Amino acid sequence: MSQEWMIDVLKDLTCFARQNGLMGLAEQLDETLGIAATELRRTQAAANHDADQDRKICRKTAAS
Numbered sequence: 138m139s140q141e142w143m144i145d146v147l148k149d150l151t152c153f154a155r156q157n158g159l160m161g162l163a164e165q166l167d168e169t170l171g172i173a174a175t176e177l178r179r180t181q182a183a184a185n186h187d188a189d190q191d192r193k194i195c196r197k198t199a200a201s
């Protein structure tokens with residue numbers, strides 16, 4: 138996943154918030170982390186699907 142850095146940054150921010158007693162922020166960042174992970178998986182799945190479709194089109198064109 139090319140945007141894995143985003144997950145790492147959110148984890149670091151969450152850890153910092155917890156270590157510094159910013160529990161409300163830590164909870165919000167936990168929720169944000171879940172949303173980010175879900176959306177990045179969805180984006181990656183869509184990109185994989187598009188790439189598969191492109192390969193199928195290329196194969197059909199080459200076979201013609």
